[in-house]
Amino acid sequence: MEIGSFIKLQRVKKGMTQEELAAGIVSMSYLSKIENLRTEASPEVVSMLCTRLGIELDSDKDITIKEKCERWFNMLFEVNDKEQIVEKFQELNELMTIVRSDSLMLFEIHKIRYFLVLGQYDNALEQINSLNEVSSSFDNNHLYYWYKFKGNYSFLNNEYNQAMKLFKLAEDKINQTHIPDSEVADLQYTIAVTHSKLINTLEVIEYSNKAIDIFQKEYNFIRCAQCHILLGISYRRIKMYEKAIKHYNLAKHLGELNKNNTVIQLTNQNLGYLYSAIGDSKEAIKHYLAAIDDESVGLNERLIAITNLIKEYYKAYNLEKALEVTEKAKELLNLAKNNVFYELYYYIVHSYIYAINEQYEQFTTLVIEDLIPYLKKHKDHGNLILFSNMLAKHFESVGKYKDSVKYYKLANLTYEEIVNL
Structure with a gap:
């Protein structure tokens, strides 16, 4: 990382103006040239600027910091204890405030990922906005992670469309810098998931297979299982049941070999959805029960x-069982009150x-005033079609044909939107 970019980033982080940092050391215009890499500062000037910023120049410590950073970066891409992730972050963050490190820019960019892992979306956006000011100095390696x-x-x-544009920009950087194969595979998997959200089925298959090729070579069978689940979803969508x-059974097998319950139950979930789609309620219910x-x-x-x-119970007119399950659902909801979902x-x-x-009356009020607006906002097309149709059928059964047509139309328009994505 160029020293000028480092100084600029540290100044911005500490909330200092150029005038405050430059006072008594160099002119403001000269500091601007240093920060924007239009001139090279002497070691003496660099030392004085870093001293004012409260930064040590210690190459031995930087080697240690680089190793710690790489371990922490890797923790953000696997299933890890969040307390450990936070503990390592706090240790690194403290070091970064007192020692000049070439890893600082990557550390700051990885903070975006860190906040997302913790579900702190506002902090992630704040970090993105704070880095915008220095993003013009990013090299290709920085840009890869920045876009991703x-x-x-x-x-x-x-x-999802904006996400795809950014992921493709990251993909363009792969051949312009050194990115580890495991990281390339993670991006390919992420692109596949985004294509899945956009219902681009052929692209999901293409990118899932690319990712599997790398994950297999690295014996990362959990990530292979995740790709198999994506492939299962894609083949289900094109009715290649x-x-x-x-693919679902391959994913489940890998989950069982690795004793990964999340993968096993995600597979059960998707098998339940598949059997529901082909009208086999008995099999669908069996898999949903296993996941619950x-x-x-x-x-x-x-x-x-x-x-x-x-x-599924409601669709099969087994209302007694459906109502019984809602009681268990309410117990889970009580445990989830502080969660975003x-x-x-x-x-x-x-x-x-x-x-x-x-x-x-309560049904129509809840669905019209709360559920449908929520589903529209979050682009949850599947549930929007389902509940629009439920609402339309209710209005049709009570002779409110104008309202019935309105919600049948919403369901049809939502379906067309999916088809045209």
């Missing part, structure tokens, strides 16, 4: 499974409770 992590942020905010089941009963799996995954199970599942579970109990 900004893409991660857009993806998590449901801005046997191929979809084959595993307490080692995350709350989000269990809530997805339990809401799908409610939908709580709102969605609250709306879905209570919509079904009202529908099953024929509390139609």
